[in-house]
Amino acid sequence: MALHTHPTHHPDDDLLVAYASGDLDEAWSLLVATHLAVCPICRSRVEAAETVGGALLENIPTDDLADLSDDALERALERVAATPPDFVGERDGSGSLICKSTSTVTPVLPQPLRDYAGGDVGELEWRRLGSSAFHIPLVSGRGAPAARLLKIPGGTAVPEHGHNGLELTLVLAGSFVDDGERFARGDVETADTDLEHQPYAEAGSDCICLAVTDAPLRFRGPMARLVQPFIGI
Ligand SMILES: [Zn+2]
Structure with missing residues (x-):
């Protein structure tokens, strides 16, 4: 369906x-x-x-x-x-949600993010972040808001990636749940990092996100x- x-x-x-x-x-x-x-x-x-x-x-x-x-x-x-x-979600044989393009294969990273990262998720050099997650810093300015890609294996907690201020997380693949709310591809979570929250990636596939932290100047x-x-x- x-x-x-x-x-x-x-x-x-x-x-x-x-x-x-x-x-x-x-x-x-x-x-x-x-x-x-x-x-x-x-x-x-x-x-x-x-x-x-x-x-x-x-x-x-x-x-x-x-x-x-x-x-x-x-x-x-x-x-x-x-x-x-630009894409439709379908269930595969095992019941996991997969994304299928309506025309050709849809990249996980839309433009302009793909240009920024230097390729799609499979072509990037991920760095370890904590015990199970990976990340790629994309924008890091001293004192300025920072942007990074996160890859969190399904079934594990999203590592802390901000400090004080505002944190926006845009899901690009997989999904995560935070305080009972589910976020999937395209969804943006707006969180105040002073709040206690512990989002976790849903089991089944890696959760790929773009995370921006620090208050916009x-x-x-x-x-x-x-x-x-x-x-x-
Ligand atoms: Zn929107």
Whole structure:
């Protein structure tokens, strides 16, 4: 039975708006861009934010802008309905969920993440992280938000990979469960690392994630603050 799936856990709207406004640091931009590659819903929201942002720059009167933002969102959502998913989930003989592309084989790492990492998951040099997991640092700036790929064997706990602040984890393969909630391909978990939480990868296959830690430095730039009221955030 083919099962059409879109992500069910998305980045916060203010992160999407900041992305549309070009206000995000590298690590956060990478995570949002990767999520957009597998999430037509968020693509439409970013498009709406860009449309409204462009209109603001062109000094369109505010009254017209209110109509425009409704309109832009509606049109964008219509496009979502017409967009086929880039993969479908199916159960194989043993009952595990496998991802099958609707056309050719879908890489685990969507663009632009694949370019960033230098290949798809099978071609990368994974480094050990703790006793059972592996990782590949992708963006590491002194004091700036950091991004890394994580590979956690099914049935084991996700190792601690942040310290203080915000932590976003985007699932690319397999799945993990945190506090009773399940996260699978395309899903983004937003966690405050001060919270006690111990996610674990579900048995069956490796869980591959993109994890970004530390508070974004320019989370709400001037453009994001301008756009937010018009798309109802
Ligand atoms: Zn989304």
